[in-house]
Amino acid sequence: MPIPRMFTYRIPSSLSEQIKIGSRVIVQFGKKKVLTGIIGKVHSKAPQAYDAKPLLDVLDDTPSVNPLQIRFWVWMAEYYCCHIGEVMLAALPSGLRLSSESKVQLNPNFNPEESPYPLDEREIKILDAFENSSELSYEDCEKILGIKTIHPILKSLVTKEAILIFERVQDKYSPKVETRIRIHPNIAKDKKALEAVFENISGKAKQESILLKYLRDVPVFNNPQLNEKGLDKASLLEEGDSESSLKTLIKNGVFESYKQVVNRIDETAVTAGKIVLSEKQGIALSEIKNHFNSFQATLLHGITGSGKTEIYIQLIKEVLDSGSQVLMLLPEIALTTQIVSRLKQVFGGQMGVYHSKYSDNERVEVWNGVISGRFPFVVGVRSSIFLPFDSLGLIIVDEEHESSYKQFDPAPRFHARDAAVMLSYFHQAKTLLGSATPSFESYHNATEGGKYGLVELPERYGKANLPEFHLADLAGDKRKNLLKVDTTRLMRERIQEALDRQEQVLIFQNRRGYSPYIQCEDCGWTGQCIQCDVSLTYHQFSEELRCHYCGYKEKVPPACPACGSSQLATMGMGTERIEESLSLLFPEARIGRMDLDTTRNKYGYQKLLDEFGAGHLDILVGTQMITKGLDFGNVTVVGIWDGDRILNFPDFRSGERAYQQITQVAGRAGRRETKGNVIVQTRRPDEAIYQQVIKGDYFEFYRQELHERKKFYYPPFVKLIKITTRNSDYKTAEKAAMALHQYMAGIAVKKIVLGPEKAMIGRIKNQYQFESIIKLDRSGSSQSEFKQKLGEIIIQLNGKPEFRSVRFVVDVDPN
């Protein structure tokens, strides 16, 4: 797909009435392509370099994109050094774009008999074509009608809600269908019949267990209506239950199964228990409001479990009551957790949820809901900053330190927190950043920087206290022969104590840079990706080796491909291995694992959390995923399996990240009355950072680290820009990177240019890569001047024949 840019088109007089800034239009691009564009500006200067083509059509009666959005897009393209078209592609769901690459599908909610809109002959012809295929391409439609200008007909069908548009297969709308199970009505009405069933299946333990479980959850005789709705099949079949036993029960007429379309944008509003803010929370709330009188943004530094969510809720209520819109950003994974259900309880149907796993057409639904006023409040992932708000009063960025707020690929490589501050500036709204471990950037802005207000909430809500830390010395235990399957004595004892008291345990293993791999014990061979310079990761479940960079995979070889030895060993310690170790040590405990593998399925994450929350699991092992804002009252022990892994990153932010991560994981323990314990296994118990985390003095830690950052010119004292030069030919990539370096050094602003160096991973997907880092002075206009010159240099370099195929990827404020 070509990157749309700013082009000038001629307005045919037939369309002149309909032209409004922000309206979607259909334009011709090149000879054959048809694309959707947005009107950004209306002017009367004819372009010099090309003849302006006429606009083909206007898609909107009222503009889809408002002027504030366009302003925001322009800012984003400039700040993050990308094309405005790339911003548009990120912002506009493809269901709102019509192009020659579009595909159309029947709208599942469309019913021709009940539709209030009459259809003309050609429209009916298109709809009829769906009898034979579930999707049609733009070209198919042209062929069906034998005409070239198909878009007016498609436009009309979209308006009549008869079809949906999508671009990529994964954007196709598919309603979420649940298989539900219920007892056959004849049996549900008749106790005798049920007794007969039990007689028939007696001795068939698996069938009995399923039937008993059903009756436990759905007491059919006490409440026959309950049986009508039945149970979701997934929740009826727990681990160990066999699908085939259920099938037999269905075949024998005991159960019946039926399919039901469920609404993804759940509208059931559960009534909430009334919450009264504690005195401390109340004070924090009024401080925030006070700061909003003089600052556009305020940072709420509230320790884990201090009750930030309830403060947000109060603020949101007040802003909504005043008639403004509210946006709340959450890190990706936190969206499926308790915080969203809590917000749903309070805000019900006026809250839209913008999930990254939504299909494109579901996004269109939220988008339109914002325009229509159905959703004055949206909770969403980073891309929800692109929704068509026109009167935001408040943006909340929860867990603002989260690195996942930064979009890594593709452009725009924006940071949602920083973009949110800008967006709320355009709306003259306020921004509240919240975290127990604020990013240094934000903390700096809220202290010496003097840009943000700062509110501190240093105590946990209610009777809860911060957990107690224990460092468990791996090396020491090894010397004393106390290590058992990678656990220290302290770790084992604390877990056992918690299990004895029927409390729950979380075990954390840092994922980054720590994946299990296979190595030949005889010759040292390890599996390498064929397209990237990385080792393949071992996935026990599927018996595969996979590349985490490009997705390449292969089966685990039966013997070493290099020397033929059969001694292939698993190295490294992933969550799978930890789960295994724990089940050896605590055979009676119910253990669950949460990582990328077990949560690939859309609802996998939610399901694990529900099970853990309901007390069906004693221990949950997981990666970063288990740290995000989880609030489980019964967790009293948190184990950090390998603390040292968190510290080892060759990155100026490693200290900050380590502090944040340990504090956040630890913060899951002891969130109610019972005191929590955190066990950190380490080979280096004397490491200063552990002491600092234990002390819990974030400010002091920040001061020390900041001193280093100043000395070595790192953010927040300079702005970083990273430029990656990529090419499939090593020499060309290197040469282009050198040329870029020289040009950049020549730009007359205050800066330091480092590199180019071979990237840490020298080759990805067969592209060699070199990196340059620029440390830019923060003052004056040097930033925008540098970025502008950089853009010119890249165009110039790409213009040279030898560098035509080189890609320069600019990343502003890299992670």
Ligand SMILES: Nc1ncnc2c1ncn2[C@@H]1O[C@H](COP(=O)(O)OP(=O)(O)OP(=O)(O)O)[C@@H](O)[C@H]1O
């Ligand atoms: N005013 C209140 N009344 C009753 N319960 C409260 C109140 N404030 C907070 N809580 C409860 O205290 C617990 C911690 O609150 P919350 O999850 O909002 O903390 P948090 O500050 O977001 O912590 P973290 O940064 O660790 O996610 C929750 O179970 C919440 O329901």
Ligand SMILES: [Zn+2]
């Ligand atoms: Zn690869």
